[in-house]
Amino acid sequence: MSIDLVRGLKCRLCGKHYGKEALNFCTEDFGPLEVDYDYAAIKEALNRTKIELRPNNMWRFRELLPLDGEATVGSQVGGTPLVRADRLAVALGVEQLWIKNDAVNFPTLSFKDRVVSVALSKAREFGFRTVGCASTGNLANSVAANAAAAGLESYIFVPSDLERSKILGTSVYGAHVIGVAGTYDEVNRLCTQVAFKYGWGFVNINLRPFYAEGSKTLGYEIAEQLGWRTPQHVVVPMAGGSLIGKIQKAFQELATVGLIDDPACKIHGAQATGCSPITSAVKSGAETHRPVRKPNTIAKSLAIGDPADGYFAIKVIRGSGGWAEDVSDAEVAEGMLLLARTEGIFAETAGGVTVAVARKLIQQGRIPANEEVVLCITGNGLKTQEAVADCVERPALIKPSLEEFEILVEEARETAFA
Amino acid sequence: MAIRIHIPTPMRQHTENQAVVDVGGTTVQGALEDLGRKFPAVTQRIFENGQVRRFVNVYLNDEDIRYLENLATAVKDGDELSIIPAVAGG
Numbered sequence: 001m002s003i004d005l006v007r008g009l010k011c012r013l014c015g016k017h018y019g020k021e022a023l024n025f026c027t028e029d030f031g032p033l034e035v036d037y038d039y040a041a042i043k044e045a046l047n048r049t050k051i052e053l054r055p056n057n058m059w060r061f062r063e064l065l066p067l068d069g070e071a072t073v074g075s076q077v078g079g080t081p082l083v084r085a086d087r088l089a090v091a092l093g094v095e096q097l098w099i100k101n102d103a104v105n106f107p108t109l110s111f112k113d114r115v116v117s118v119a120l121s122k123a124r125e126f127g128f129r130t131v132g133c134a135s136t137g138n139l140a141n142s143v144a145a146n147a148a149a150a151g152l153e154s155y156i157f158v159p160s161d162l163e164r165s166k167i168l169g170t171s172v173y174g175a176h177v178i179g180v181a182g183t184y185d186e187v188n189r190l191c192t193q194v195a196f197k198y199g200w201g202f203v204n205i206n207l208r209p210f211y212a213e214g215s216k217t218l219g220y221e222i223a224e225q226l227g228w229r230t231p232q233h234v235v236v237p238m239a240g241g242s243l244i245g246k247i248q249k250a251f252q253e254l255a256t257v258g259l260i261d262d263p264a265c266k267i268h269g270a271q272a273t274g275c276s277p278i279t280s281a282v283k284s285g286a287e288t289h290r291p292v293r294k295p296n297t298i299a300k301s302l303a304i305g306d307p308a309d310g311y312f313a314i315k316v317i318r319g320s321g322g323w324a325e326d327v328s329d330a331e332v333a334e335g336m337l338l339l340a341r342t343e344g345i346f347a348e349t350a351g352g353v354t355v356a357v358a359r360k361l362i363q364q365g366r367i368p369a370n371e372e373v374v375l376c377i378t379g380n381g382l383k384t385q386e387a388v389a390d391c392v393e394r395p396a397l398i399k400p401s402l403e404e405f406e407i408l409v410e411e412a413r414e415t416a417f418a
Numbered sequence: 419m420a421i422r423i424h425i426p427t428p429m430r431q432h433t434e435n436q437a438v439v440d441v442g443g444t445t446v447q448g449a450l451e452d453l454g455r456k457f458p459a460v461t462q463r464i465f466e467n468g469q470v471r472r473f474v475n476v477y478l479n480d481e482d483i484r485y486l487e488n489l490a491t492a493v494k495d496g497d498e499l500s501i502i503p504a505v506a507g508g
Contacts, residue, residue, distance in 0.1 A: 013473075025503040027428050028463060030473040032505040134507050188507035189477070193500075196427035205506045212508075240508015288472070293485050306482070308508050311472060 003041055006066050009209050010036040012312075020068070022126055022201060024208040032308070033209045035066040043257040048228060051259075055079075058114055058217035064253055065118055065217070066210045072124050073150045074117025078217050080105050082225035082374070087342040092359050096372040098231070099339075100222050102379070103347050108145045108169070109380035110138035110348075111218055111243070116146045119203035119211035124150065128201035132156060134191035135204075136184050136239065136301045137166030138348075138379050143203055144175035155200065157187045162300060165383050183295060185306045204240075215243045219250025222374055223260055230263040232371040233322070235358045237350040237378055238269045238278050239302040241313030247376070248316050268366070269317050269324040270357035272297035272332060272349075278310050282317050282324035289314065298329045298387045299349040301379060323366045327356040333391050335359070336381060346381030354378075419495035421449045426501055432459040446478060447489035449499055464501065473504045 009018040013031030024033055046063045054060035058078025059071050081101045089097035102111040116139070123131050132155035133143045140156045147154035156170050160179035171177050180187045195202035203211045223230055230251045236244040244267060251263035271279045274297030277289035292305035307313065317324050327335070332349055335356035340346050347355075354375050361367045381388070398404040420440035425433050433439055439456060443449035454461030464474055469489075476483045477500040483491050493499070 023428065025428070025473060025505045027431075029466070030463070030471055030503050030505065032473065184507070185482075186480075189475070189502055192426075192502055192506045204508060208506065242508045291482070291484055293482075304508060306475075306504075308505050 003045065004068075005038050005042050005045065005063055006068070007036040007038055009033040020066075022123075022128075022206040024206050035209055035213055037064070037066075039253070039256050046257055046259070048259060051224070058117070058214070058221070061217055061220045064220070064257075066213050067118070067121050068125055071117060071121045073120035073146050074107075074113060076106055077113045077117045078105065078221065080221070082222060083343065083345070085343050085375075088339060088355070091338060091342050092355075092362050094362050094367060094369050094371075094373055098222075098226075098372075098374045099343060099345060100218060100225075100374055100376050101345060102218065103345060103351065103377050103381065107149075108138070108141040109383065110142065111215065111376075111378040112138045112142040113146070114217050115139075115211045115214035116142040116203060118214035119201075119207045120146050120150055120152065122207060122210040123152070123201035123203070126201065129153060130155065130198075131201045131203060132191065132195070133203045133205075134158075134184070134188040136303060137162050137383065138301055139204065140166060140170040140175075140177070141383070144170045144173035144177075147175065148173040155194075157191050157194075159184050159187055159300075159303075163384055163386060165385065169383065183293075184304050185291070188304075212242050212246060215246035216250040216253070218243070218376065219247040220254060222247075223251060223254055223263075226374075228254075228260050230260065230265040231374045232264070233266045233268060233367050233373040234376065235268045235270055235354050235361065235367075235373065236376045237302055237354045238271050238313055238324075239304045239307065239350075241269075241278055241307040241309035243376070243378070244269050245309055245312050245316045248320060265320060266322040266367075267316055267320040268322040268357070268361055269313060270354045271324070271326040272299040272302055272353050273326040273328050275299070275303045275305060276326035277305060278307055278313050279324035279326040281310070281314050287311075287314070297332070297349075298384075299332055299353050300384070301348060301350045302353060323361060323364075325357045325360045325364075327353060327360065331356040333388050336388050337391060339377070340381070345377065347377045348379035348381050348384040349387045350379055351377040351381070352387070421493050421495065422498045423449065423453050424498065424500040426503060428503075429460070429463065429501070432463065433457045443493060445489065446476060446483055446491045446493055446499065449493050450476070450489075475502045475504045476500070477502065
């Protein structure tokens with residue numbers, strides 16, 4: 001890139017400036033560091049036509065991402081479908097509904113490929129040879145796959161009770177997978193110590209300011225796919241609380257650089273009741289969340305009891321005029337089935353959370369029936385099959401005989417009309 | 419014997435590069451205050467208005483003090499305290 005569009009890093013609390021370095025917190029007050037852009041220069045460098053002529057992936061927004069050069073990891077990530085979901089809309093009782101479907105993101109079927117491609121491209125710019133992460137599963141899959149493709153060594157730390165398919169979908173890429181007997185928050189604490197002791201590039205620790213920026217591309221794509229505008233409502237699942245803030249930031253940045261009009265989007269947050277520190281704080285009026293010591297939900301990808309961005313997520317929700325809700329594990333499974341059976345989209349448990357929370361918000365009137373909604377589906381149901389295994393019908397078993405099939409059909413009709 | 423405090427890497431510039439500092443005290447607050455007496459630059463970075471800063475986590479023998487009795491949690495000789503930045507993960 002000819003002009004440097006990134007000034008460095010800046011503390012979100014005190015504003016202290018830092019250079020481009022692998023550091024996630026301010027050494028003065030421990031506040032989170034965030035990338036500091038030169039928006040005036042980006043406005044000069046970017047317009048709708050330029051973006052539309054580029055390949056359909058997240059890097060068509062490269063000026064708004066914190067790399068010094070071209071992406072060297074995950075150059076084909078993003079560009080997922082925004083699906084008009086009319087059958088789900090009817091089921092939920094709303095007129096206009098879309099699914100932003102990151103369940104089919106490339107290469108590992110979750111939105112985490114967006115953040116990882118930024119983090120690992122940046123890790124290469126910094127010269128790291130070993131990378132890692134603390135993960136509830138999707139990030140593990142993505143770091144392992146993208147690190148393998150980039151020829152980087154990876155150390156992946158996960159809670160040892162994670163879904164088998166998420167562990168397998170990490171080990172297969174040759175990553176060093178470490179199951180930690182503890183909660184995600186305990187895994188995270190260990191990784192913070194490892195990252196700084198060993199000097200490795202942990203995507204969601206010392207590379208976190210760069211990593212988190214990748215999530216903005218989900219928001220950019222929603223706005224572009226709607227015809228360069230924001231929806232009236234967006235529902236976002238929350239684990240660490242970073243994605244929801246980055247979607248709002250994406251909409252605001254598009255307005256700042258002149259690509260859309262000022263956004264007026266209500267941003268709603270979704271959690272599972274068994275781990276709902278952020279939604280509880282929003283509903284009780286608290287300024288910040290109370291951490292949850294032992295999360296207990298089938299939505300393991302959202303099971304972060306002490307969300308790093310909880311404080312900011314609460315502010316984003318309130319500031320936008322949105323709301324937050326949480327749902328039981330039974331409702332999560334129902335939400336997954338509803339999405340699958342109305343739209344043919346098999347989302348992971350977090351997607352079930354998002355659908356079920358949207359239903360609740362519509363029933364409460366917080367999302368009026370005649371307004372537009374986008375649901376962010378962030379991961380693929382094939383990774384969390386256990387969650388719905390007991391809710392779906394067993395396949396019928398017959399001999400290869402037409403007679404047996406006809407008996408089966410007759411029985412099914414009788415049941416249907418009984 | 420004493421209480422051992424583990425200092426995060428980016429903060430060791432304020433503890434003469436010591437990774438572990440032995441202090442005295444009967445509560446978490448007392449122990450952290452003793453750390454501040456030894457290395458005054460540390461205090462303002464951990465505390466704000468008498469409370470642990472929003473993005474600082476303190477662990478007593480691997481348990482987050484927010485799940486115990488916060489700064490009033492009792493400590494004894496041989497206990498280990500860790501100061502760890504909270505902005506991570508997700």
